[in-house]
Amino acid sequence: MFQVEQYKGSLEEQYKFLSKQLAALLEGETDNVANLSNASALLNQFLNDVNWVGFYLWKEEELILGPFQGLPACVRIKSGKGVCGTVAQNKETLRVEDVHQFPGHIACDAASNSEIVVPIIVNDTLYGVLDIDSPSKNRFSEVDEKGLELFVSTLQNYLTK
Structure with missing residues (x-):
């Protein structure tokens, strides 16, 4: 099994190792739901x-809840609404230190205080977003952002539109 926590190195090196673990985990599997499920579990x-790790998938001009780890979540998010909808609209990673200060934040879990959302692009088209919440303010650093973008870049190679 994947023992990521046993890898000791800088946070950047840990994210590189994590992305390699993801590739090994997904190699040979073509089912998107299975791959997203394992990716959320690995993260x-x-x-x-963190208190929520998962995916929202772009369907019919909105984000729809996909595989995740955590408490039940909002099912549909319109483009431009909340952190996830903003990322879907702009197709750029967004790291929010205090979600309560984010205009239009959608509070699925009142315990969440910070969030990072990374767009997933497959064949030059928005596929969805990776959404991660934390009960701590300012949980996610620039190193986390770059590491999670690397993780999503790896994941994109195993998703089909």
Whole structure:
């Protein structure tokens, strides 16, 4: 099994190792739901101080809840609404130190205080977003942002539109 927490190195090196673990985990599997499920489980195992890790998938001009780890969540998010909808609209990663200060934040879990959302692009088209919440303010650093973008870049190679 994947023992990411046993890898000791800088946070950047840990994210590189995590992305390699993801590739090994997904190699040969073509089912998107299975791959997203394992990706969310792997991240949930790797990351500390998070309370929700999962995916929203772009369908019919809105984001729809996909595989995740955490409490039940909002099912549909319109483009431009909240952090996830803003990322879907702009197709750029967004790291929010305090979600309560984000205009139009959608509070699915009142315990969440910070969030990072990374767009997933497959064949030059928005596929969805990776959404991670933390109960701590300012949980996600620039290193986390770059590491999670690397993780999504790896994941994109195993998703089909």
